[in-house]
Each structure stands twice: as C-alpha cells, then as structure tokens.
Amino acid sequence: MENERNIKRFIWTMAVVIPVAVALLFLIPPVENLPDDVKASLYILPKLNAIFNGIAFLSLIGAFVAIKNKNIKVHRAFxxxxxxxxMLFLVSYVAFHLTTESTKFGGEGWTRTVYFVILISHILLSTGIIPLVLFTYVRGLGMQVEKHRKIAKITWPIWLYVTATGVIVYWMISPYYPH
Structure with missing residues (x-):
C-alpha cells in the first residue's frame, strides 16, 4: 500500500514538474556563447524529435495490434x-529549447490557423497525457488488468494523437528553422 502511494505521488509530481519545466524554457533566454558549429548542429534535434514521435506512434499502433491478438509480451515491448x-523526446526537446531561440511559424492564412490549432491541441494534450501514460503503464506492469484496460481506452488515443501531431508540427515549422 505504501509503495502504491509513493508511485501515485511520483506520477502526480511528474505531471506538475514536467509541464512547469517546459513552460519555463520559454521564459528564460537560451544559453549564450555557444560556438556557431554547435548552434548549427542543434537544429538536428527537432528532426530527431519528430523521429522519436514517429516511431512512438508506430509503437503505439503495434501495442494496440499486439493486445488485440492477446500477445501481452509484445504489447508490453511496444x-x-x-x-x-x-522520454527521449522530452530530453531532446528541453536541450533544444535551452540552447536555441524559438522559431516563429512563417505561414499565412489558413495554413497558419491549421498550424496553431494543431500546435495548441498538441501542447494541451501532451501536458494532460503525462499522468495518464504513467498510470496506464504502471497498472499494466503490475498486471492490474481491469484498471489498465479502463484507463488505456482513454490514454491510447490521446497518446497516439500527441505523437502524430508532434510529427505534423515539426513538418509544418521545419521550413522556418535557420539553416
């Protein structure tokens, strides 16, 4: 019982700390005095983040297919x-935004509207998904099947959306990165 309480405390702490830390990235200036070659190389990170999100998306599809086929081992691996x-995305995202200026989206008209609708929904849902993912994962590991199943029906589509929109946001803003 104490262990379960500690897990819940950890999950809720992460659900607050991660979004606050990410929000602070946009309030503090990026690290200065980086050599130009280092600055230039940092722009690989958004592409890497899109790759992380894309593979996570495919992994979530694989997890869904595996559990529909009652293959718990493969489901767990995916x-x-x-x-x-x-988690790698989060580390890379923080590293990028600690070291570079924010990139402004340069699209106009309906493209701009679509971009911001996707971006805002992505940001809001990525914040809310943190405790859902962690509770779902912990319940699955603990073989609390009914609790896992119940929350996974909410978690999975949101997590899938967040990973997909992460790739779309990258695709839409990447032309505006300094190259």
Whole structure:
C-alpha cells in the first residue's frame, strides 16, 4: 500500500514538474556563447524529435495490434518502446529549447490557423497525457488488468494523437528553422 502511494505521488509530481519545466524554457533566454558549429548542429534535434514521435506512434499502433491478438509480451515491448521514445523526446526537446531561440511559424492564412490549432491541441494534450501514460503503464506492469484496460481506452488515443501531431508540427515549422 505504501509503495502504491509513493508511485501515485511520483506520477502526480511528474505531471506538475514536467509541464512547469517546459513552460519555463520559454521564459528564460537560451544559453549564450555557444560556438556557431554547435548552434548549427542543434537544429538536428527537432528532426530527431519528430523521429522519436514517429516511431512512438508506430509503437503505439503495434501495442494496440499486439493486445488485440492477446500477445501481452509484445504489447508490453511496444508500449515500453513508446514510453522510452517519449522520454527521449522530452530530453531532446528541453536541450533544444535551452540552447536555441524559438522559431516563429512563417505561414499565412489558413495554413497558419491549421498550424496553431494543431500546435495548441498538441501542447494541451501532451501536458494532460503525462499522468495518464504513467498510470496506464504502471497498472499494466503490475498486471492490474481491469484498471489498465479502463484507463488505456482513454490514454491510447490521446497518446497516439500527441505523437502524430508532434510529427505534423515539426513538418509544418521545419521550413522556418535557420539553416
């Protein structure tokens, strides 16, 4: 019981700390005095983030197919892969935004509207998905099947959307990165 309480405390702490830390990235200036070659090389990180999101998306599809086929071992492997990729994304995202200026979206008209609708929904859902993913994952690992199944029906489509829109946001803003 104490262990379960500690897990819940950890999950809710992460659900607050991660979004606050990410929000702070946009309030503090990026690291200065980086050599130009280092600055230029940092622009590979958004592409890497899109790759992390794309593979996480495919992993979530694989997890869904595996569990529909009652293959728990493969389902767990795909879900763990998606979770690890999401964590790598977060580390890379923080590193990029700590070291570079924000890129402004340069599209106009309906493209701009579509971009911001996708971006805002992505940001809001990526914040909300943190506790859902962690609770779903922990319940699955603990073989709390009914609790896992119940929350996974909410978590999976949101997580899938967040990974897909992460790729779309990259695709839409990448032409505006300084090259």
């Amino acid at each position: 879900t763990t892969t998606a979770l690890i990729l999401s």
